[in-house]
Amino acid sequence: MIVRILGEGQLLIDDSAADELNELDSALEAAVERNDEVGFAPALDALLTRVRAIGSPVAADVIEPSALILPQRDATMAEVRKLLSDEGLIPG
Amino acid sequence: MVALMGVMKRVSLIFKSKANRALDRMEDPRETLDYSYQTQLELLQKVRRGVADVATSRKRVELQINQLQQSSDKLDRQARDALSAGREDLARDALTRKAGVQTQMSDLNTQYTSLQGEEEKLTGASQRLQAKVDAFRTKKETIKATYTAAEAQTRINEAFTGISEEMGDVGMAIQRAEDKTEQMKARAGAIDELMASGALDDVVSGPRDDIQAELDRMGAGHDVDAELARMKTELEQGSAPRQLESTPEPAQGAADLPSAQVAQPADQPSAGDGQ
Numbered sequence A: 001m002i003v004r005i006l007g008e009g010q011l012l013i014d015d016s017a018a019d020e021l022n023e024l025d026s027a028l029e030a031a032v033e034r035n036d037e038v039g040f041a042p043a044l045d046a047l048l049t050r051v052r053a054i055g056s057p058v059a060a061d062v063i064e065p066s067a068l069i070l071p072q073r074d075a076t077m078a079e080v081r082k083l084l085s086d087e088g089l090i091p092g
Numbered sequence B: 001m002v003a004l005m006g007v008m009k010r011v012s013l014i015f016k017s018k019a020n021r022a023l024d025r026m027e028d029p030r031e032t033l034d035y036s037y038q039t040q041l042e043l044l045q046k047v048r049r050g051v052a053d054v055a056t057s058r059k060r061v062e063l064q065i066n067q068l069q070q071s072s073d074k075l076d077r078q079a080r081d082a083l084s085a086g087r088e089d090l091a092r093d094a095l096t097r098k099a100g101v102q103t104q105m106s107d108l109n110t111q112y113t114s115l116q117g118e119e120e121k122l123t124g125a126s127q128r129l130q131a132k133v134d135a136f137r138t139k140k141e142t143i144k145a146t147y148t149a150a151e152a153q154t155r156i157n158e159a160f161t162g163i164s165e166e167m168g169d170v171g172m173a174i175q176r177a178e179d180k181t182e183q184m185k186a187r188a189g190a191i192d193e194l195m196a197s198g199a200l201d202d203v204v205s206g207p208r209d210d211i212q213a214e215l216d217r218m219g220a221g222h223d224v225d226a227e228l229a230r231m232k233t234e235l236e237q238g239s240a241p242r243q244l245e246s247t248p249e250p251a252q253g254a255a256d257l258p259s260a261q262v263a264q265p266a267d268q269p270s271a272g273d274g275q
Helices: A015-034 A037-054 A077-085 B007-025 B029-084 B088-146 B149-197 B210-244 B250-256 B265-274
Strands: A002-005 A009-012 A068-070
Touching: A002 A037, A015 A037, A015 A077, A015 B007, A037 A068, A037 A077, A068 B007, A077 B007, B007 B149, B029 B088, B029 B149, B029 B210, B088 B149, B088 B210
Parallel strands: A002 A068
Antiparallel strands: A002 A009
16 A cells, blocks of 8 residues: 655555554544643654655656555654644645 | 564555556656656656755854854853953853853754755765666666567666655655754744844844943943952052061062963062052
């Protein structure tokens, strides 16, 4: 499956990694839901670090939507909230 | 339900729904391709301008860092001059200002690194988008030539959704860079004002350079004061040994001279002989 890290591009990841990534993602989501500023940054970092470690870059000329999209590495919790609320963080 | 889906999936769905809404607004799928291509070209222009803007801001910060470094160096020299002239009060003043300048510099260095990071990110985004736009152009001509409007729909949807995601990503990166650049401009403007007000830079180069002015004013009297101080020191040092040793050796006397005097050998013979 194709995973995008915002600001970094797309990575190809084996489907078998889904469970592991979902677990890391749940921790991130829980931090956002709890409004847990302290837990947020490490949770995002852990998810991004793992995705970068197991993913291989998708060729630049491939035009395909991603199955999963991750916030950029320096994203704040407020930015992630906006991203999730579809409030126009995505232009266009 | 949505809350349990995970951040990654939710964000991807939001991107897709945006693309779908845009697709729904298009009547002819082939026109969608051309229209999308136009907006891609516009975005490419925008991201390139963004890279240039960030670079301009970065250079401005670099310039300010250099100016502040010069201020810091000069204040340091002034502090030394003041101290060797026996003006500890002036030296303290200069060092206090130097500390202020250094605080500004360290702040600017942080901003500089941040802008450098934004520039790199935007440059990467620009390159990725360029590659995708080129691929899209080829793809759209292939789709238009090969398929009927109805057949083309699925392929168009996929290409459109894919490129929309890229464009959304790039658009956000541009926005973030713009925000940082704006903050930067405000700070840079504030520092320019500080320099213009004489609080930082003019201490060194402008008419309000009171430390230098004081040092200059002391210029004429400087040698006299230094000479007086040296004489006092000599008298104090000279009187004690002379009481103990009946025949003071000239060589020993010279070795006892403070280092400040050694730096001015021309003055030594007359000063030493005279006393």
